[in-house]
Amino acid sequence: MPELPEVETIVRSLAPRLTGRHIVSAEILKQRIVRYSKHDVPGAVTGQRVREVTRHGKFILIGLERGFLTIHLGMTGQLRFDSPITPHTRAIFQLDGAALVYDDPRMFGSIEYSEATDRTDRLGPDALNSVLSPELLRRKAPIKAVLLNQSIFAGVGNIYADESLFRAGIHPRRRADRIAAPRASRLIQVVQEVLAEAVEHRGSSVSDYVDTEGRKGDFQLRHRVYGRKGLPCLVCGTPLRKIVVAQRGTHYCPVCQR
DNA sequence: ACTAATGTTGTAGG
DNA sequence: GCCTACAACATTAG
Numbered sequence: 001m002p003e004l005p006e007v008e009t010i011v012r013s014l015a016p017r018l019t020g021r022h023i024v025s026a027e028i029l030k031q032r033i034v035r036y037s038k039h040d041v042p043g044a045v046t047g048q049r050v051r052e053v054t055r056h057g058k059f060i061l062i063g064l065e066r067g068f069l070t071i072h073l074g075m076t077g078q079l080r081f082d083s084p085i086t087p088h089t090r091a092i093f094q095l096d097g098a099a100l101v102y103d104d105p106r107m108f109g110s111i112e113y114s115e116a117t118d119r120t121d122r123l124g125p126d127a128l129n130s131v132l133s134p135e136l137l138r139r140k141a142p143i144k145a146v147l148l149n150q151s152i153f154a155g156v157g158n159i160y161a162d163e164s165l166f167r168a169g170i171h172p173r174r175r176a177d178r179i180a181a182p183r184a185s186r187l188i189q190v191v192q193e194v195l196a197e198a199v200e201h202r203g204s205s206v207s208d209y210v211d212t213e214g215r216k217g218d219f220q221l222r223h224r225v226y227g228r229k230g231l232p233c234l235v236c237g238t239p240l241r242k243i244v245v246a247q248r249g250t251h252y253c254p255v256c257q258r
Numbered sequence: 259a260c261t262a263a264t265g266t267t268g269t270a271g272g
Numbered sequence: 273g274c275c276t277a278c279a280a281c282a283t284t285a286g
Contacts, residue, residue, distance in 0.1 A: 003264055032281085058265080075265055076283075088283085106282045108265055141275060150266085157264055206264065207285085226264090247277075249262075 002073040004127055004155030005198035006209050006217065007058050010079055013212045014100075015053040017081065018062065021095045022049050030090040030107060037112040044113045045069060045093075056120040057127065057154025067115045074108025079212050100212075120154075127155035128195045134184035137176045144172035145246035147191070156191060159204055159226045162251045164191045166225045171257045172245045197222070225251040 002010070026042035028034055034041050048064040055061065060079075062069040071079070083101045085092070091102040091111055102111065125132065132153055139146050146152060147161040156164070165172050168187040170179060179187065203209060203217030206227060210216055220227070224234050229242040233253040243250050 006264075035281095072266080073264095074281090075263070104282095105284070106263090106265095108281065110266090139274080145275085148265095159264055204264070209264070248265095 002058055002077065002209065003157035003160050003204075004055075004058060004195055005160070005201075005219065006203035006211075007055055007060060007073065007155075008128070008199050009202045009211050009217065010073075011053055011055045011060055014060070014062075014079065017098060017212075018050045018053050018095065018100070020050065021097060022047065023064075023093055024096055025094045027092045027094075028090070028111070029092070032107055033090045033102070033104065033109060033111050035110050035112075037114055039113040041069075041091075041111060041113045050095075055126070057123050057150055058157070059120050059123070059154075061120070067113060070110075070112045070114065070120070071102070072110045074104060074106060074110070076106045076208065077102065077104040077109035078208075078210060080210075080214060081212050083214070123150050123154040124152045125154065127153045128192060128199070132188045132192070134181060134188055137179060137184045137187070139176045141176055142173045142245055143170055143176045143179060143187075144248075144250055146176045148246055148248065155195065158248050158250075159206070159223070160191070160194055160198065162226045163223060164194045166251075166253060166257060167194060169256055169258065172243075172250045172252050174258075225253065227251065 023045050026045050028041055051063040053062050060071040080101050081098045088103045088105040089101055090104050093100040136152050137146055144161050147156045168190045198219040201219035204219040205216035206220050225240055228240050230239050233240055236255045238255040241254055
């Protein structure tokens with residue numbers, strides 16, 4: 001559910017409600033969700049005041065007086081305020097004022113505490129808030145794999161990779177380093193446009209994504225290829241295809257994307 | 259019953 | 273280091 005636009009939507013609603021607040025208590029219901037840090041997360045964060053809430057790629061960074069909480073939503077993670085505990089609730093953060101509940105049926109997400117900044121050191125620059133050089137695309141891998149590689153730039157997932165490649169008219173299997181410089185520049189521009197547009201629409205809700213208030217996004221209504229296999233291309237009418245690239249379902253128009 | 263699903267990590271091999 | 277493929281993580285929906 002969460003790529004950069006969904007995570008950005010969540011961060012924008014978390015920030016005003018968390019910043020300056022204190023974590024009164026914290027509870028990890030499923031230890032698996034704390035998978036990398038060796039810290040006792042509740043022990044480390046309880047009593048601390050939230051300094052800021054930011055984002056790098058798909059990671060949510062909650063800056064505390066000392067250290068950071070880093071949250072990744074995986075495929076099915078949700079952060080909701082004051083929502084009822086469910087069988088899939090994995091963690092609860094009680095703030096002075098509201099409870100932040102983390103649900104994650106598949107448990108692909110993670111919650112980490114670290115003293116220094118952290119875990120995002122393996123990520124490339126943020127896909128939305130950075131100037132991205134087209135040289136980043138000079139790889140032998142298919143362009144779709146490059147867009148999904150978070151160490152090159154961070155935030156694009158399966159939906160926005162497909163939507164960007166369609167808008168740029170590039171075949172997802174095209175070797176990245178064989179895209180001519182002007183088209184590579186154009187693709188970078190399109191990626192950032194698509195992400196920004198999706199943020200304006202509060203993300204895509206294709207299965208279960210909702211923001212911290214339980215609201216769905218709108219951007220799925222504007223998808224041109226993702227989830228539209230067999231439907232006519234909105235530009236040329238050709239039935240859209242679905243193939244596998246970089247081990248992910250990939251939607252594209254065989255006529256518009258070369 | 260089987261498959262695929264908005265993601266990441268680790269491993270093995272070329 | 274780069275690239276590919278696959279398994280693993282765990283659950284649900286079609």
